[in-house]
Amino acid sequence: MNLNINGDDHEINVETEMPLLWVLRDEIGLTGTKFGCGIAQCGACTVHIDGQPVRSCSYPVGQVKGKVTTIEGLGSPGVLSKVQEAWIDNQTPQCGYCQSGQIMSATALLSNNPSPTDDDIDRAMKGNICRCGSYPRIRASIHAAAKAMKETGA
Template structure:
Protein backbone atom coordinates (compact mmCIF):
# COMPACT_ATOMS: atom_id res chain seq x y z
CA UNK A 1 0.00 0.00 0.00
CA UNK A 2 1.47 3.35 -1.05
CA UNK A 3 1.52 6.29 1.34
CA UNK A 4 1.14 9.77 -0.11
CA UNK A 5 3.20 12.48 1.53
CA UNK A 6 4.81 15.78 0.57
CA UNK A 7 8.53 15.88 1.30
CA UNK A 8 10.39 19.16 0.84
CA UNK A 9 7.54 20.44 -1.32
CA UNK A 10 7.44 17.42 -3.63
CA UNK A 11 4.40 15.14 -3.54
CA UNK A 12 5.46 11.52 -3.30
CA UNK A 13 3.76 8.17 -3.28
CA UNK A 14 5.94 5.82 -1.24
CA UNK A 15 5.32 2.13 -1.68
CA UNK A 16 7.03 0.45 1.25
CA UNK A 17 5.93 -1.11 4.52
CA UNK A 18 3.78 1.57 6.21
CA UNK A 19 5.26 0.61 9.59
CA UNK A 20 8.76 1.64 8.46
CA UNK A 21 10.07 4.55 10.51
CA UNK A 22 10.10 7.78 8.51
CA UNK A 23 13.84 8.11 9.22
CA UNK A 24 14.58 4.98 7.20
CA UNK A 25 12.21 5.97 4.42
CA UNK A 26 14.09 9.26 4.10
CA UNK A 27 17.57 7.76 4.33
CA UNK A 28 17.20 4.39 2.60
CA UNK A 29 14.32 4.84 0.16
CA UNK A 30 14.78 8.49 -0.79
CA UNK A 31 18.55 8.83 -0.17
CA UNK A 32 18.08 11.98 1.94
CA UNK A 33 20.91 11.38 4.38
CA UNK A 34 20.90 14.76 6.14
CA UNK A 35 18.50 13.37 8.74
CA UNK A 36 20.65 11.30 11.09
CA UNK A 37 20.09 8.17 13.14
CA UNK A 38 21.11 8.81 16.72
CA UNK A 39 19.45 6.77 19.42
CA UNK A 40 16.41 5.22 17.72
CA UNK A 41 14.14 6.01 20.69
CA UNK A 42 13.33 9.70 20.01
CA UNK A 43 15.57 10.97 22.82
CA UNK A 44 18.51 12.63 21.04
CA UNK A 45 16.99 14.78 18.27
CA UNK A 46 19.43 13.83 15.50
CA UNK A 47 16.51 12.54 13.40
CA UNK A 48 14.38 15.68 13.74
CA UNK A 49 12.29 16.73 10.74
CA UNK A 50 9.36 19.13 10.49
CA UNK A 51 5.99 17.39 10.28
CA UNK A 52 3.47 20.01 9.17
CA UNK A 53 5.88 22.63 10.53
CA UNK A 54 6.40 21.02 13.92
CA UNK A 55 9.73 19.42 14.97
CA UNK A 56 9.21 15.66 15.09
CA UNK A 57 11.52 12.72 15.74
CA UNK A 58 11.47 10.66 12.55
CA UNK A 59 12.91 7.51 14.15
CA UNK A 60 9.64 6.94 16.03
CA UNK A 61 7.27 8.33 13.38
CA UNK A 62 6.04 5.66 11.02
CA UNK A 63 5.32 6.12 7.36
CA UNK A 64 1.66 5.33 8.04
CA UNK A 65 1.58 8.26 10.50
CA UNK A 66 2.44 10.81 7.81
CA UNK A 67 -0.19 10.01 5.16
CA UNK A 68 -1.14 13.35 3.58
CA UNK A 69 1.33 15.30 5.72
CA UNK A 70 4.04 17.74 4.74
CA UNK A 71 7.56 16.77 5.82
CA UNK A 72 10.55 19.12 5.69
CA UNK A 73 14.06 17.77 6.12
CA UNK A 74 17.35 19.62 6.50
CA UNK A 75 17.70 19.36 2.72
CA UNK A 76 14.50 21.34 2.16
CA UNK A 77 14.13 23.75 5.08
CA UNK A 78 13.90 27.32 3.85
CA UNK A 79 12.53 30.71 4.75
CA UNK A 80 13.62 33.68 6.81
CA UNK A 81 14.17 31.75 10.04
CA UNK A 82 16.11 28.94 8.32
CA UNK A 83 18.35 31.41 6.49
CA UNK A 84 19.02 33.34 9.71
CA UNK A 85 19.80 30.13 11.62
CA UNK A 86 22.19 28.84 8.94
CA UNK A 87 24.00 32.20 8.81
CA UNK A 88 24.30 32.37 12.61
CA UNK A 89 25.53 28.76 12.76
CA UNK A 90 28.32 29.64 10.31
CA UNK A 91 29.11 33.01 11.89
CA UNK A 92 29.45 31.55 15.39
CA UNK A 93 31.07 28.31 14.21
CA UNK A 94 28.50 26.22 16.09
CA UNK A 95 29.19 22.65 14.93
CA UNK A 96 32.13 20.56 15.99
CA UNK A 97 31.53 17.03 14.75
CA UNK A 98 28.27 18.19 13.15
CA UNK A 99 26.34 14.97 13.62
CA UNK A 100 23.46 16.50 15.57
CA UNK A 101 23.33 19.72 13.61
CA UNK A 102 20.51 18.93 11.19
CA UNK A 103 18.23 18.24 14.15
CA UNK A 104 19.51 21.29 16.02
CA UNK A 105 18.94 23.55 13.00
CA UNK A 106 15.43 22.24 12.40
CA UNK A 107 14.49 22.69 16.07
CA UNK A 108 15.95 26.22 16.11
CA UNK A 109 14.17 27.13 12.87
CA UNK A 110 10.83 25.95 14.25
CA UNK A 111 11.43 27.94 17.45
CA UNK A 112 12.21 31.17 15.59
CA UNK A 113 9.25 30.69 13.27
CA UNK A 114 6.93 30.57 16.29
CA UNK A 115 8.89 32.83 18.66
CA UNK A 116 10.98 35.39 16.76
CA UNK A 117 12.54 36.87 19.95
CA UNK A 118 13.06 33.89 22.27
CA UNK A 119 14.34 34.16 25.82
CA UNK A 120 16.96 31.76 27.15
CA UNK A 121 14.09 29.82 28.74
CA UNK A 122 12.28 29.60 25.38
CA UNK A 123 15.45 28.32 23.75
CA UNK A 124 16.07 25.78 26.50
CA UNK A 125 12.51 24.47 26.21
CA UNK A 126 12.57 24.27 22.40
CA UNK A 127 15.99 22.66 22.23
CA UNK A 128 15.42 20.25 25.13
CA UNK A 129 16.09 16.72 23.97
CA UNK A 130 18.42 17.75 21.15
CA UNK A 131 21.63 16.19 22.36
CA UNK A 132 25.02 17.48 21.21
CA UNK A 133 27.81 15.01 21.92
CA UNK A 134 30.35 17.83 21.62
CA UNK A 135 28.42 20.01 24.11
CA UNK A 136 28.20 23.13 21.93
CA UNK A 137 25.06 24.23 23.78
CA UNK A 138 26.45 27.69 24.62
CA UNK A 139 27.19 28.33 20.93
CA UNK A 140 23.81 26.93 19.91
CA UNK A 141 22.01 29.31 22.27
CA UNK A 142 24.17 32.25 21.12
CA UNK A 143 23.48 31.39 17.47
CA UNK A 144 19.73 31.28 18.08
CA UNK A 145 19.90 34.73 19.68
CA UNK A 146 22.03 35.93 16.76
CA UNK A 147 19.54 34.52 14.24
CA UNK A 148 16.72 36.29 16.09
CA UNK A 149 18.63 39.59 15.84
CA UNK A 150 19.19 39.02 12.12
CA UNK A 151 15.50 38.36 11.56
CA UNK A 152 14.58 41.49 13.49
CA UNK A 153 16.97 43.79 11.61
Template sequence: MELTVNGQRHQIDAEAGMPLLWVLRDILGLTGTKYGCGIAQCGACTVHIDGMAVRSCQIALADVGGEVTTIEGLGTPDAPHPVQQAWIDHQVAQCGYCQSGQIMSAAAMLALQGEPDDQQIDRIMSANLCRCATYPRIRAAIHDAARRLATG
Protein backbone atom coordinates (compact mmCIF):
# COMPACT_ATOMS: atom_id res chain seq x y z
CA MET A 1 0.00 0.00 0.00
CA GLU A 2 1.22 3.50 -0.82
CA LEU A 3 1.17 6.17 1.88
CA THR A 4 2.26 9.81 1.71
CA VAL A 5 3.77 11.03 4.97
CA ASN A 6 5.31 14.47 5.42
CA GLY A 7 5.37 14.95 1.66
CA GLN A 8 7.18 11.68 0.90
CA ARG A 9 5.60 8.63 -0.70
CA HIS A 10 6.22 5.30 0.96
CA GLN A 11 5.40 1.78 -0.12
CA ILE A 12 4.15 0.09 3.05
CA ASP A 13 4.18 -3.67 3.43
CA ALA A 14 1.83 -4.19 6.38
CA GLU A 15 -1.58 -5.59 7.24
CA ALA A 16 -4.42 -3.32 6.11
CA GLY A 17 -5.77 -3.24 9.68
CA MET A 18 -2.51 -2.11 11.27
CA PRO A 19 -3.05 1.19 13.12
CA LEU A 20 -1.42 4.18 11.46
CA LEU A 21 0.43 4.88 14.73
CA TRP A 22 2.45 1.67 14.41
CA VAL A 23 3.09 2.23 10.70
CA LEU A 24 4.55 5.64 11.55
CA ARG A 25 6.60 4.49 14.54
CA ASP A 26 7.65 0.94 13.70
CA ILE A 27 7.84 0.93 9.91
CA LEU A 28 8.76 4.53 9.06
CA GLY A 29 10.72 5.30 12.25
CA LEU A 30 8.79 8.52 12.95
CA THR A 31 8.73 8.27 16.73
CA GLY A 32 7.52 11.81 17.48
CA THR A 33 3.96 10.49 17.40
CA LYS A 34 3.44 8.83 20.77
CA TYR A 35 1.44 5.87 22.03
CA GLY A 36 -0.60 6.96 25.01
CA CYS A 37 -3.77 5.00 25.59
CA GLY A 38 -4.50 3.09 22.37
CA ILE A 39 -8.21 4.00 22.49
CA ALA A 40 -8.15 7.56 21.08
CA GLN A 41 -8.80 9.18 24.47
CA CYS A 42 -5.53 10.94 25.33
CA GLY A 43 -4.41 12.62 22.10
CA ALA A 44 -0.72 11.68 22.31
CA CYS A 45 -0.94 10.00 18.89
CA THR A 46 -2.50 12.97 17.06
CA VAL A 47 -1.40 13.52 13.47
CA HIS A 48 -2.98 15.33 10.54
CA ILE A 49 -4.64 13.67 7.59
CA ASP A 50 -5.18 16.32 4.94
CA GLY A 51 -4.85 18.96 7.66
CA MET A 52 -7.40 17.47 10.04
CA ALA A 53 -6.30 16.28 13.48
CA VAL A 54 -6.90 12.54 13.93
CA ARG A 55 -5.90 9.88 16.45
CA SER A 56 -3.46 7.60 14.66
CA CYS A 57 -3.96 4.76 17.16
CA GLN A 58 -7.48 4.19 15.83
CA ILE A 59 -7.02 4.72 12.08
CA ALA A 60 -6.25 1.54 10.17
CA LEU A 61 -3.68 1.78 7.39
CA ALA A 62 -6.35 0.86 4.83
CA ASP A 63 -8.54 3.76 6.02
CA VAL A 64 -5.94 6.50 5.55
CA GLY A 65 -7.42 8.47 2.70
CA GLY A 66 -5.04 11.38 2.37
CA GLU A 67 -1.66 12.86 3.13
CA VAL A 68 -0.37 12.31 6.65
CA THR A 69 1.60 14.96 8.50
CA THR A 70 3.39 14.09 11.73
CA ILE A 71 5.15 16.36 14.20
CA GLU A 72 8.35 15.72 12.21
CA GLY A 73 6.71 17.20 9.11
CA LEU A 74 5.08 20.22 10.75
CA GLY A 75 8.24 22.30 10.90
CA THR A 76 12.00 21.92 11.07
CA PRO A 77 14.57 22.77 13.75
CA ASP A 78 15.69 25.72 11.60
CA ALA A 79 12.15 26.81 10.64
CA PRO A 80 9.68 25.64 13.28
CA HIS A 81 5.95 25.99 12.70
CA PRO A 82 4.58 29.00 14.63
CA VAL A 83 2.88 26.64 17.10
CA GLN A 84 6.16 24.82 17.73
CA GLN A 85 7.95 28.14 18.26
CA ALA A 86 5.25 29.34 20.66
CA TRP A 87 5.58 26.07 22.62
CA ILE A 88 9.32 26.73 22.98
CA ASP A 89 8.87 30.40 23.87
CA HIS A 90 6.25 29.64 26.52
CA GLN A 91 8.19 26.64 27.87
CA VAL A 92 5.05 24.52 27.63
CA ALA A 93 6.60 21.08 27.98
CA GLN A 94 7.46 19.53 31.30
CA CYS A 95 7.80 15.81 30.69
CA GLY A 96 6.98 16.44 27.02
CA TYR A 97 5.31 13.12 26.29
CA CYS A 98 1.97 14.55 25.19
CA GLN A 99 3.36 17.62 23.48
CA SER A 100 3.58 16.37 19.90
CA GLY A 101 -0.12 15.50 20.04
CA GLN A 102 -0.91 18.83 21.71
CA ILE A 103 1.00 20.74 19.03
CA MET A 104 -0.66 18.82 16.19
CA SER A 105 -4.13 19.48 17.63
CA ALA A 106 -3.34 23.16 18.14
CA ALA A 107 -1.96 23.57 14.62
CA ALA A 108 -5.06 21.96 13.08
CA MET A 109 -7.34 24.14 15.20
CA LEU A 110 -5.53 27.34 14.21
CA ALA A 111 -5.63 26.40 10.54
CA LEU A 112 -9.42 26.24 10.81
CA GLN A 113 -10.26 28.91 13.39
CA GLY A 114 -7.70 31.70 13.15
CA GLU A 115 -7.72 33.37 16.57
CA PRO A 116 -9.80 31.29 19.00
CA ASP A 117 -10.88 32.56 22.41
CA ASP A 118 -10.13 30.76 25.69
CA GLN A 119 -13.38 28.78 25.59
CA GLN A 120 -12.74 27.54 22.05
CA ILE A 121 -9.18 26.56 22.96
CA ASP A 122 -10.31 24.75 26.09
CA ARG A 123 -13.09 22.91 24.23
CA ILE A 124 -10.91 21.73 21.37
CA MET A 125 -7.78 21.03 23.39
CA SER A 126 -9.70 19.17 26.13
CA ALA A 127 -9.36 16.08 23.94
CA ASN A 128 -5.60 16.13 24.61
CA LEU A 129 -4.52 15.12 28.09
CA CYS A 130 -1.43 16.42 29.88
CA ARG A 131 -0.48 14.67 33.10
CA CYS A 132 1.81 17.58 33.98
CA ALA A 133 -1.17 19.98 33.76
CA THR A 134 0.54 22.61 31.62
CA TYR A 135 -2.85 23.77 30.33
CA PRO A 136 -2.37 27.50 31.14
CA ARG A 137 0.91 27.51 29.19
CA ILE A 138 -0.72 25.56 26.34
CA ARG A 139 -3.48 28.18 26.12
CA ALA A 140 -0.96 31.05 26.21
CA ALA A 141 1.15 29.41 23.50
CA ILE A 142 -1.90 28.90 21.29
CA HIS A 143 -2.86 32.58 21.62
CA ASP A 144 0.72 33.55 20.74
CA ALA A 145 0.83 31.19 17.75
CA ALA A 146 -2.52 32.54 16.53
CA ARG A 147 -1.11 36.09 16.59
CA ARG A 148 2.01 34.93 14.73
CA LEU A 149 -0.06 33.19 12.08
CA ALA A 150 -2.36 36.20 11.69
CA THR A 151 0.54 38.60 11.13
CA GLY A 152 2.40 36.22 8.83
Protein backbone atom coordinates (compact mmCIF):
# COMPACT_ATOMS: atom_id res chain seq x y z
CA MET A 1 0.00 0.00 0.00
CA ASN A 2 1.00 3.59 -0.47
CA LEU A 3 1.18 6.15 2.33
CA ASN A 4 1.76 9.86 1.95
CA ILE A 5 3.65 11.05 5.01
CA ASN A 6 4.79 14.64 5.37
CA GLY A 7 4.46 15.05 1.61
CA ASP A 8 6.52 11.97 0.71
CA ASP A 9 5.09 8.78 -0.74
CA HIS A 10 6.06 5.51 0.93
CA GLU A 11 5.34 2.07 -0.46
CA ILE A 12 4.85 -0.30 2.43
CA ASN A 13 4.05 -3.94 2.69
CA VAL A 14 2.60 -4.82 6.09
CA GLU A 15 -0.54 -6.31 7.63
CA THR A 16 -3.45 -3.90 7.07
CA GLU A 17 -4.34 -4.06 10.77
CA MET A 18 -0.89 -2.88 11.88
CA PRO A 19 -1.41 0.43 13.71
CA LEU A 20 -0.12 3.45 11.81
CA LEU A 21 2.18 4.21 14.77
CA TRP A 22 4.27 1.09 14.26
CA VAL A 23 4.46 1.63 10.51
CA LEU A 24 5.80 5.13 11.15
CA ARG A 25 8.25 4.05 13.84
CA ASP A 26 9.48 0.58 12.96
CA GLU A 27 8.93 0.40 9.19
CA ILE A 28 9.65 3.97 8.03
CA GLY A 29 11.86 5.11 10.92
CA LEU A 30 9.97 8.28 11.85
CA THR A 31 10.38 8.06 15.62
CA GLY A 32 9.17 11.53 16.60
CA THR A 33 5.70 10.02 17.11
CA LYS A 34 5.67 8.18 20.44
CA PHE A 35 4.22 5.00 21.87
CA GLY A 36 2.56 5.58 25.24
CA CYS A 37 -0.37 3.27 25.88
CA GLY A 38 -1.48 1.46 22.72
CA ILE A 39 -5.17 2.04 23.50
CA ALA A 40 -5.73 5.72 22.55
CA GLN A 41 -5.73 6.84 26.19
CA CYS A 42 -2.66 9.07 26.40
CA GLY A 43 -2.28 10.90 23.07
CA ALA A 44 1.51 10.51 22.79
CA CYS A 45 1.03 8.97 19.33
CA THR A 46 -1.12 11.79 17.90
CA VAL A 47 -0.61 12.52 14.18
CA HIS A 48 -2.81 14.24 11.61
CA ILE A 49 -4.66 12.59 8.78
CA ASP A 50 -5.75 15.36 6.40
CA GLY A 51 -5.25 17.81 9.24
CA GLN A 52 -7.42 15.96 11.77
CA PRO A 53 -5.76 14.60 14.91
CA VAL A 54 -5.86 10.81 15.28
CA ARG A 55 -4.31 8.36 17.75
CA SER A 56 -1.95 6.44 15.51
CA CYS A 57 -1.47 3.62 18.06
CA SER A 58 -5.05 2.52 17.45
CA TYR A 59 -5.47 3.46 13.78
CA PRO A 60 -5.01 0.48 11.45
CA VAL A 61 -2.76 1.48 8.60
CA GLY A 62 -5.14 -0.13 6.11
CA GLN A 63 -7.78 2.48 6.99
CA VAL A 64 -5.53 5.48 6.33
CA LYS A 65 -7.05 7.25 3.35
CA GLY A 66 -5.61 10.76 3.57
CA LYS A 67 -2.28 12.47 3.93
CA VAL A 68 -0.43 11.83 7.16
CA THR A 69 1.45 14.58 9.00
CA THR A 70 3.77 13.79 11.89
CA ILE A 71 5.80 16.03 14.18
CA GLU A 72 8.62 15.82 11.64
CA GLY A 73 6.32 17.40 9.05
CA LEU A 74 5.35 20.53 10.99
CA GLY A 75 6.65 23.90 9.89
CA SER A 76 8.81 23.97 6.82
CA PRO A 77 12.32 22.55 6.46
CA GLY A 78 14.57 24.28 8.97
CA VAL A 79 11.76 26.53 10.21
CA LEU A 80 9.61 25.68 13.21
CA SER A 81 5.86 26.21 13.22
CA LYS A 82 4.37 28.95 15.40
CA VAL A 83 3.17 26.29 17.82
CA GLN A 84 6.66 24.81 18.14
CA GLU A 85 8.12 28.28 18.60
CA ALA A 86 5.63 29.02 21.37
CA TRP A 87 6.58 25.70 23.00
CA ILE A 88 10.22 26.84 23.10
CA ASP A 89 9.44 30.41 24.19
CA ASN A 90 7.42 29.11 27.13
CA GLN A 91 9.99 26.39 27.95
CA THR A 92 7.16 23.88 27.94
CA PRO A 93 8.66 20.38 27.66
CA GLN A 94 10.10 18.60 30.65
CA CYS A 95 10.98 14.97 29.84
CA GLY A 96 9.54 15.78 26.42
CA TYR A 97 8.19 12.34 25.62
CA CYS A 98 4.53 13.37 25.29
CA GLN A 99 5.27 16.66 23.57
CA SER A 100 5.07 15.52 19.94
CA GLY A 101 1.52 14.41 20.63
CA GLN A 102 0.71 17.57 22.59
CA ILE A 103 2.00 19.75 19.76
CA MET A 104 0.06 17.79 17.13
CA SER A 105 -3.17 18.13 19.15
CA ALA A 106 -2.54 21.85 19.73
CA THR A 107 -1.77 22.42 16.04
CA ALA A 108 -5.04 20.79 15.01
CA LEU A 109 -6.94 22.83 17.58
CA LEU A 110 -5.49 26.11 16.33
CA SER A 111 -6.12 25.33 12.68
CA ASN A 112 -9.82 24.79 13.49
CA ASN A 113 -10.11 27.51 16.11
CA PRO A 114 -7.67 30.43 15.89
CA SER A 115 -8.78 31.95 19.22
CA PRO A 116 -9.39 29.09 21.63
CA THR A 117 -10.71 29.81 25.12
CA ASP A 118 -9.45 27.88 28.16
CA ASP A 119 -12.50 25.62 27.83
CA ASP A 120 -11.69 24.98 24.16
CA ILE A 121 -8.14 24.08 25.17
CA ASP A 122 -9.44 21.72 27.86
CA ARG A 123 -11.66 19.94 25.35
CA ALA A 124 -9.03 19.63 22.64
CA MET A 125 -6.12 18.71 24.92
CA LYS A 126 -7.66 16.46 27.59
CA GLY A 127 -6.80 13.39 25.54
CA ASN A 128 -3.08 14.07 25.93
CA ILE A 129 -1.47 13.01 29.19
CA CYS A 130 1.74 14.60 30.47
CA ARG A 131 3.12 12.80 33.52
CA CYS A 132 5.60 15.63 34.12
CA GLY A 133 2.66 18.01 34.46
CA SER A 134 3.68 20.58 31.90
CA TYR A 135 -0.01 21.49 31.50
CA PRO A 136 0.20 25.12 32.74
CA ARG A 137 2.83 25.85 30.10
CA ILE A 138 0.99 23.89 27.41
CA ARG A 139 -1.99 26.17 28.00
CA ALA A 140 0.20 29.28 27.95
CA SER A 141 1.92 28.09 24.76
CA ILE A 142 -1.38 27.56 22.94
CA HIS A 143 -2.55 31.06 23.83
CA ALA A 144 0.82 32.47 22.75
CA ALA A 145 0.78 30.56 19.47
CA ALA A 146 -2.75 31.76 18.75
CA LYS A 147 -1.61 35.33 19.25
CA ALA A 148 1.51 34.89 17.12
CA MET A 149 -0.46 33.26 14.31
CA LYS A 150 -2.92 36.14 14.26
CA GLU A 151 -0.15 38.73 14.22
CA THR A 152 1.71 37.11 11.36
CA GLY A 153 -1.34 35.85 9.51
CA ALA A 154 0.19 32.37 9.58
